[in-house]
Amino acid sequence: MSDVPFLDITIFVPLAGALLLAFIPTQRSTWIRYGALAVSLIAFVTSLGVLLNFETSNAGFQLGSTASWIPQWGISYATGVDGISLWMVMLTTFLMPLGILASWSIEKRLKPYFIFLLALETGMLGVFSSLDLFLFYVFWEATLVPMYLLIGMWGYERRIYAAMKFFLFTLVGSLLMLAAILYVYFSVQNPTFNYQTLLAQVHFDAGVQRWLFLAFFASFAVKVPLVPLHTWLPDAHTEAPTAGSVMLAGVLLKMGVYGLIRFAIPLFPNAAREFVPWIMALAIIGIVYGAVVAIMQRDLKRLVAYSSVAHLGFVVLGVFVGSIQGMSGGILQMVNHGLSTGALFMLVGALYDRRHTRRIADFGGLAKSVPILSGVFLFVALSSLGLPGLNGFVGEFLVLLGTFLSYRWWVIPAAFGIVLAAIYLLWAYQRVFQGEPDLEANRTLPDLRVREMIMLAPLVALIVFIGVYPKPFLDRIEPAAQRVVTVLNQGRPTPELQSSAETQP
Amino acid sequence: MIPGPDFLGLAGTIILTTLSTAVFLLFFGSRLNRWSTLAQRIPGWVGWLAAISVGRAFFEAIVLLVRLLERPEEHRSIAVHAFDWLSVGGFKVGFDFLIDPLSVTMVLVITGVGLLIHIYSIGYMKGDPRFSRFFAYLNLFTASMLLLVLADNLLLLYVGWEAVGLCSFLLIGFWFEKPSASNAAKKAFIVNRIGDFAFLLGILLIAGTVGNLTLGQVNAQAGAMAAGTATTICLLLFAGATGKSAQIPLYIWLPDAMEGPTPVSALIHAATMVTAGVYMVARMSPLFEASGGIALTVVGYIGALTALWAALMAAAEYDIKRVLAYSTISQLGYMFLAHGVGGYSAGMFHLVTHAFFKALMFLGAGAVMHGLGGETDMREMGGLRKVMPITGWTFMMGWLAICGVIPFAGFFSKDAILATAWAQGEYVLWAIGIATAFLTAFYMSRLYFRVFEGRVKVPEGVHAHDVPWTMAVALIPLAGLALVGGFLNLPGSLTLEHFLEPVVGESTVPHGLTPWLLAGGALLVAALGIAVAGSLYLSRSGNVRRRTLVHRLGPVAVAARNKFYVDEIYGYGIVLPAKRAAAFAADVFDPKVIDGAVTGIGRLVGRTSEAIRGMQSGYVRSYAATFLIGVVIITSVLLARVGT
Amino acid sequence: MNLEQIVFGVMFVVALGGSIAMLFARNAVHAALFLVATQIALAVAFLLQGAFFVAAIQIIVYAGAIMVLFLFVIMLLGVDREESLIEPIPGQRALALSLGALLAVEILYVAWKGVDFVAGGTTANGNALTEINRDPGNVKALADALFSRYLLPFEATSVLLVVGIVGVMVMARRISLLSTAPRQSTEDIAA
Amino acid sequence: MIVAAGFTAPHVELAGIGPEVALVVAGLVLLVVDALVGDRWGGWHLPVLATAGFAAAIVLAVGVWGQNDIQFSGMIATDGFAVFSKIVLATFGVLTVWLARDYLTAEGIEEGEFYALLTFAVAGMMLMASAADLIVVFLALEMFSLALYVLVGFRRRSRASQESALKYFLLGAFSSAFFLLGIALCYGATGTTNFYPATQGDPSLLTYLASTAPEHLGLLVIGTGLLIVGLGFKIAAVPFHMWTPDAYQGAPSPVTGFMAAGSKLAGFAALLRLLDATLFSLRTDWRPLLIAVAVATMIIGSVLAVVQEDVKRMLAYSSIAHAGFVLTGVIATSDPGVAGALFYLATYGITVLGAFAVIAVISGREERYVRLTDMKGLFYERPAMAGALTLFLLSLAGVPVTSGFVGKLLVFGAAIQSGYTALVVVGVLTSAIAAFFYLRVLVVMYMQERDGEVEVSRGGWFGPAVIGLAAATTIVLGLYWGPLIDLAEKARFFTG
């Protein structure tokens, strides 16, 4: 353990930075831009401190701190990361500087933009590091407002509708969760919000547990989103500014899955087990449905948004199949989706900056005018469609393997999602980048600028790295994931590989 | 087993040389041309660099072969471990390579043929604006293919499997400005993905059954599997192979793939990638054997039917590259036929010889196109051997090889397959094989005669010219190989077969007089095919006979010319309904039904609000009335409670 | 039938009659006068029940002061016009009457049963106040209660009256005093 | 001194009503000083004097913190509950005073009576909070109601203001009559109006309830129902809420804020003491009723606010919905419920005062700009105002890090603890609906551009100062609310 509370510093650096940013005069746009970038980079560096001090084989929570906050109500400021949240934190701090770089072209109302973005980062980091239900809820809701304003103020044509939808969908779910949190709070001898204490003490009978699980599930399922609660997502993703979409897809959706893993399953394992088939069904419907709907989208950004529905279906599937491979794969897939979809949104944003349109029909033949951009796009699309050797495949394969081990037949529709992913991504690639550039506007576009390359390069590098050598990730995920799997599987046989390793060469 | 570091080094070098070249060229290929005067001074340096890297890999492959041959026969299977890849909860997959006779054979074919095609491409692709990207892709393909064949576990094999698919996508769509090219590329990838879907399911089933994906262990435990499971696995894996190796029902992408540059067709769509399925089945032969009859029967019959089917279409096609594509499909069917009857080494033998002569013919076709300004319609050609002697003579070698004329390579390999089928008692398959042999001889002769023999005929305004030396140096060695490739596995010595035996097992060969009779029959059939073609295309009255023949065949000929309408059936039977369903989901179901239901709740609140808003009329007496309603309700309820 | 019952009967008729008449009096002045009649009848009811002091102030304060104030304002504003009989709010009368009927039934029921509800054996029929009225006397008993136990409410009423006075001062202050301030339409606020 | 026989001299103990006395005195002084000084001192003396009165009230209230007494023959209770409420009420008063300062000047109605009426109103509310006798409740209610009728109509030239006053007055008097009937029935049932026995053995509702068989409680139950009606009017519970939007819309914004904060707290204080402390043993009778009222209140308030175009009116409906939320705390009939409700009312009051303060500042002369469309692009013209309003609205919506969230957490928590989960579910769902209209304000402030002329904003620094204070409180109590909930939990009812 290190003495420096890297985690807590990481959480609050962006917020402090946002406050400092407020004091820079509005006209100094360059200072504001670089200031925001610097803040996010500092947060990334301190989060590296978290990563480096993390004990790989430790399944418990690490590097956090606990401070009494409102003792009367058993509320404490309790943080910590395990192998699951570690990567979520890293993903957040990693994507934020890139998101800020992607926002370089924003001219109007620069200052509030970056302030909201950084405030959002603190909220997201807090969600992933909270070990107190109250604190968690506070951070959970705290992400809503900045994102709402980001979509609503800097979004595109239907931004207000989208922002409203985003906020209300999420709020309905999270309010139900609040009621459930309160119920859980009062259910133990000495009411407390402390996650670990609650985990050790809660016991509900089946009926109650079912309702509580559903309340939590409602909140998280909206966020994930699972079909049929997904309709906020295409609107929000499409209308949000680039960095907003990156953060939405990259991190905010993960909050839903993270909540399921961290809270819904461990707190209500019996109910979770009971609902597994239903949730799996929803996840698989999401995989197929999201992909099918994505195929026919006319708006490139919307297409990417629907692809998120499909990808998150994989993640949820992996989380609930109840095998360590599925769980680890699902968690890794969250990171993967954050990287590849984040990159896709950046690329679509770059295209929008150049052409001021997102309609697929308005493009065509771009591979000729912007070869690098198109190359990167293809690369990222391949990662997204799960090409082996890139990151997407690692996660998807583990999820499918995990699914196969416990629910043999479900794997067929799930795996078919991979075929569909190829269809919508390649068709979109073809329509946007291939063919002869018919429109004059498409012929004379500038290729990726240095700034854009800088923001895409880390993503591309990581996409390859995880695809080839996911071990550092999986090694840290596995102990924590195992814990959740054990809880989920209590009272039923854990799906195991048949006969492994007794006949090593 | 002694996993020596040198083997890991060799295997790694073989893959990494080409891969690193690919990456280097991708990033700096065209840029160096802009930045460096040195680069500008050496035209085609990109191509040479790529060729050299493949050459180096070829050299290493030879070293590998030598090292392997140094070892005793039973120690010729070496697995080396580079690093862990996936390792979760007892499930472990690493970057492991398997070096054994089978993989080394494949590596040699890939690097050898690949080297020649690289050199050929330097001339062929000269002047293309994306010259360096072409070589980057080509090298990337080589690396992926090498990974595929060197992989020691199915998941790593799958990486290569999909990566070659990707490269195929990139190279088919190399001239992406052409809609036909980009369509073909997409089609190839997606159809392959459908096969891969099955392949992936097969891998999952193996992982679930064996708990391990290492080739050796899977094959070792094949016997212990339930027959049903093994059969399912084999069928799923084979379904993957039908995608990659263009078999019924997923062969439709390969003819369209001819939109890519011709060297690509030669390397990927004739010599190497499409044979991945054949290689995979051979690699998993213990599993296929263990699964009992059904899987192998399916493999054999699918292969045979594909061979026949594609040959029929090839006979009706006018586009020279497409003829070669159908021919490839047909020949791949042959290889599967071989596997289906247990003749794995025969199948592999045919794979190797086919790589030689089909690559040769594709390159020849490319030379023709090169010389004729891109023309591919054989009706616009004739007598080209006189105009393009190198091309013509080398093509002739390939033609004779594929027709199965003794002593060309094709004769021996085809004969080995047919003999094995006969020996296994699969007479139906044998019959289909012999019929296909006839058709093959016919349509290849048709192609050869129309293009290279007869009166000289070139498209208008084209100055036909023979190939530059870079292309020639590829054609000539291949022609040589097409001629002598058969000696790899002469019936007497069976060199290749013995070499492969530790991996794929011994195959049954007929003894006594039978092989001679069979070989004679096959030769006869080949001669017949050539003769028929000659009478139709070489003789003066060929035109009339052709017309009578077509008239007589009637609808069959029309159907064959239209590729038996398979594309249309897929299009209207699967693609269109699926597209309609997707459109319905995207345009109606999602926005109207799902979103409508969810946002409908919101709208309901708004409506309710508007409706009850009227209560707030502004009239104070109305307010009092509302108030009174409340009072009356409350008192009534309480009275009801306490009054009784 | 004794005298008390006769007086009660008369009182009952006057009080109820006055109330009902108020409902139908189209002129505000008439309504006020009917109210006065009702209030006087109520004073009689108070007397009948031994609440002498309250009866007195009922006449003085209510029927006297308050009702005079009412009439005063009616006159002052000149709003003693006849009220139209047309009801502009649809269903208001039917609603009012049905609700009123319901409420009346309920209250009558409570009044009838209410006597039984009250525990403690109090006499519904006799007059339990007779004792008190005899010994300290009604006024004195009232004063005792008012200035000892009810001292605080009593003081509170004084504040209440002050509030009333101040309120009237504010409300009745001539608006023209404020004419220095710009006058603006308030239509847009209320629209 | 001649003391008549049988007369027991009252034991006068002013400490318990110290705050009220201080405010009444301050009010009287204000009237006199105003009459004497007139316009001479630039109007400074009035708010300062009023503030002094409130400060004295707070000091006096704090002085009796911890007492657990009933005084004036059981007329008032001097307990933690009362003291807590009084301090909070005085705080509302101070904020209103300084908010009104600039407002009145700008409107040209800076009159001493405003402050006097305000102090009287607060005194009435305070009395309500400690009232331990139905008649005191009634008098206190009338005391602050009368003051409020006048304050609502204080912009005498404004038709809207007049109309608000009239409607509020007529309906207020109407509801008072019902409340009075309720008192009558309670008195009829028990022969007393005292909550607690003044001395051991004296008649009181509590002793009556303790000593009477349930079948004899009928009249009391009906009376309780009518008392709920009367108090329900004050707290704006459905269906007694109809006055709220009209009165809120027409009243001067500072008064609206004060009304929303103070009158709700006073009404709830009486309701809590009456139901949760006194008629506790009748809870099976009144609780279902209150649940129905709470559900209707939450739903109607939230749903109707959705379509409002006038911000004040929208906030009026929101205040109705909030009454429903607080009612869940009352329904919990537990100590946490009472504490939660108190906390909720205190923080809600500050927040809503802040919100109306922003409206008072930005609405321009004659409150012309109070429509939603008038707030377009506010964030770009007055970022601080928009930011503060955002904070207040988010607090009203119950978003974390604001005191509004904590309040909801506390009352909903208490309700869940008492087993009213379904009620809480209704509560959270209506909160979601409610969020919609708060968000609408955010939409116009942040996401739309202002079209047309720029508004005339009210000058002065006191409005913004009040807003800043309210904003700071909202945030601080959202982040660190332990001490306040401690106090609220210690604010127990008198126990005999």
Next chain:
Amino acid sequence: MTVSAGYYLALAGLMFTIGVVGVLIRRNAIVIFMFIELMLNAVNLAFVTFSRMHGNVDGQVLVFFVLVVAAAEVVVGLAIIALISRHRETDNVDDIHLLSR
């Protein structure tokens, strides 16, 4: 033989109801206000009757307070009505509904 308290209570109840109905159906603000006074009077009668039943004078004390409240209310109420009437020349509450919906 005194008249039973029930009769008085019934009278009070009827008067209260009439007051309520009057508020609802009359339109003149002053008249409405009179009906409210009628309601208060009815309650007073109830107080006095209960006072008699219980044999304590508290009910009568309450009547006293009600009277004072009524007086104060009347004063303020009439002032408000007067203000509006002077401004709008109407005392019909139905004409006063600028604020609605």
